[in-house]
Amino acid sequence: METANLLNTLNSIAILSESLQDQIKGHLIEEHFPRKSILLKEGQVSQRIYFIKKGFIRAYYHKGNSEFSTWFMGEGEFIISVYSFFSRKPSFENIEVLEDCTLQSINWDQLQSLYKQHPEFNLTGRIITEQYYIRSEERAINLQTLTAKQRYEKLLADYPGILQKASLGQIASYLSVKQETLSRIRAKH
Amino acid sequence: METANLLNTLNSIAILSESLQDQIKGHLIEEHFPRKSILLKEGQVSQRIYFIKKGFIRAYYHKGNSEFSTWFMGEGEFIISVYSFFSRKPSFENIEVLEDCTLQSINWDQLQSLYKQHPEFNLTGRIITEQYYIRSEERAINLQTLTAKQRYEKLLADYPGILQKASLGQIASYLSVKQETLSRIRAKH
DNA sequence: AATAAGTTTTGACTAAAGTCAAAAAGAGTT
DNA sequence: AACTCTTTTTGACTTTAGTCAAAACTTATT
Numbered sequence: 342m343e344t345a346n347l348l349n350t351l352n353s354i355a356i357l358s359e360s361l362q363d364q365i366k367g368h369l370i371e372e373h374f375p376r377k378s379i380l381l382k383e384g385q386v387s388q389r390i391y392f393i394k395k396g397f398i399r400a401y402y403h404k405g406n407s408e409f410s411t412w413f414m415g416e417g418e419f420i421i422s423v424y425s426f427f428s429r430k431p432s433f434e435n436i437e438v439l440e441d442c443t444l445q446s447i448n449w450d451q452l453q454s455l456y457k458q459h460p461e462f463n464l465t466g467r468i469i470t471e472q473y474y475i476r477s478e479e480r481a482i483n484l485q486t487l488t489a490k491q492r493y494e495k496l497l498a499d500y501p502g503i504l505q506k507a508s509l510g511q512i513a514s515y516l517s518v519k520q521e522t523l524s525r526i527r528a529k530h
Numbered sequence: 531m532e533t534a535n536l537l538n539t540l541n542s543i544a545i546l547s548e549s550l551q552d553q554i555k556g557h558l559i560e561e562h563f564p565r566k567s568i569l570l571k572e573g574q575v576s577q578r579i580y581f582i583k584k585g586f587i588r589a590y591y592h593k594g595n596s597e598f599s600t601w602f603m604g605e606g607e608f609i610i611s612v613y614s615f616f617s618r619k620p621s622f623e624n625i626e627v628l629e630d631c632t633l634q635s636i637n638w639d640q641l642q643s644l645y646k647q648h649p650e651f652n653l654t655g656r657i658i659t660e661q662y663y664i665r666s667e668e669r670a671i672n673l674q675t676l677t678a679k680q681r682y683e684k685l686l687a688d689y690p691g692i693l694q695k696a697s698l699g700q701i702a703s704y705l706s707v708k709q710e711t712l713s714r715i716r717a718k719h
Numbered sequence: 720a721a722t723a724a725g726t727t728t729t730g731a732c733t734a735a736a737g738t739c740a741a742a743a744a745g746a747g748t749t
Numbered sequence: 750a751a752c753t754c755t756t757t758t759t760g761a762c763t764t765t766a767g768t769c770a771a772a773a774c775t776t777a778t779t
Contacts, residue, residue, distance in 0.1 A: 402671075404675045409671075409674050409675060411667075411670075411671070423663060423664060423667050424664050424667065424668075427660040427661075427663070427664060428660075428664065456652065456653075456656075460649035460652065463645065463649065463652035463656070464645075466656065467645075467652065467655065467656060467659065470656065470659050470660065470663065471616040471617075471659065472616075473663070474612060474616070474659065474662070474663040474666060475612060475613050475616060475617065477663060477666040477667050477670065478600075478612050478613065478666050479613075480670045481600075481666065481669045481670045481673060482591075482598075482600070484670060484673045484674070484706065485598050485673070485703075485706050486593045486598060489765095489766085508725095508726065508727090509726075509727060509728095510726080510727090514674075517673065517674050518766075518767090519766075519767055519768085520726090520727080520728095521727090521728080521729085521766090521767075521768080521769095522765090522766055522767070524727060524728055524729085525728085525729085525766090527727095527728095528728075528729085678735095678736085697755095697756065697757090698756070698757060698758095699756080699757095707736075707737090708736075708737060708738085709756090709757080709758095710736090710737075710738080710739095710757090710758080710759085711735090711736055711737075713757060713758055713759085714736090714758085714759085716757095716758090717758075717759085
């Protein structure tokens with residue numbers, strides 16, 4: 342089974358110098374996390390940016406008595422708790438491993454020092470931030486313009502294996518419908 | 531009446547050198563736009579990033595037979611069509627002046643040359659991008675967790691003068707409800 | 720294999736929002 | 750002031766989604 346590769350991903354955005362790649366490698370930690378591991382708990386500050394070599398992850402938060410999924414992420418994607426990592430404030434969301442993972446990560450301070458010591462890395466950082474920002478806007482647009490059924494089909498298209506990894510309730514809250522409603526949507530094919 | 535100031539806003543994020551400030555001033559264009567001006571038409575590539583010194587603006591797009599507001603922005607805020615400006619591809623959204631504006635702007639190429647010639651400006655650019663990215667996530671969360679009435683009240687709190695500037699239909703589509711529904715929400719106070 | 724625990728589906732009912740049409744209110748023009 | 754054009758509100762009805770509870774189905778554990 343193929344795994345995603347961080348340096349390949351970065352180099353596909355803009356070729357990085359050897360010395361920059363070496364410095365990244367020097368900071369990088371690679372770890373395995375089994376299903377149900379918690380990468381971030383609400384109240385903590387999101388300190389690390391993770392790259393998913395392998396596995397599947399979701400973020401969620403609590404509001405009232407309910408739980409809401411913020412996103413799902415799979416191989417080749419970067420994860421942070423956006424609000425907390427960028428603002429350096431306690432997170433309102435949790436990050437949880439849904440499928441055994443291999444993750445590479447560096448922490449916030451190391452990332453800042455990469456930007457400082459290698460100004461050209463700002464380009465890469467900016468492009469990644471912009472790409473995920475575009476995805477975030479797309480999410481609001483999908484909530485605004487797609488039916489629940491279309492949102493469900495889009496999620497399955499984006500993450501084909503998601504039904505084996507996430508529960509219906511986790512998926513339903515991401516789609517902004519109740520679990521019973523999603524179950525009925527599925528029942529009609 | 532007070533107006534917002536671009537250089538003050540940038541300096542409040544990180545103090546900029548005189549030479550950088552001079553270069554920004556050299557690129558900056560200040561223009562007035564009356565209500566109903568179109569700053570960007572769908573199909574065009576968003577070329578300029580605008581700073582609102584004064585006035586009120588919205589973005590919207592068409593899907594099926596309907597129109598949807600993406601955002602409203604007022605004094606002191608930056609505007610681009612996120613997808614188009616960052617990806618350099620044709621915009622699906624339109625940007626329209628709702629209240630006579632004074633805008634300062636530079637174009638995409640000039641912005642890139644600022645980043646290149648003044649690497650420290652990347653910090654400012656990154657922080658602004660991060661802040662707006664956080665707001666974009668917040669929008670999806672509000673759609674997910676707030677009732678239509680709460681979303682309406684939050685919008686009024688964020689933009690107190692909006693009722694004098696935008697029509698109910700424009701506001702309703704932003705809130706993801708039909709105009710008749712919003713009218714009924716308002717009727718019960 | 721049997722039991723227990725958790726997840727998903729189904730049913731009956733309620734609440735909320737959408738639709739279509741008409742009336743009322745507001746703004747702008749002659 | 751009367752007229753036109755546009756926006757907002759209201760009414761009657763339909764459709765969609767939410768709620769609560771129970772049944773069916775899975776998965777893990779003993």
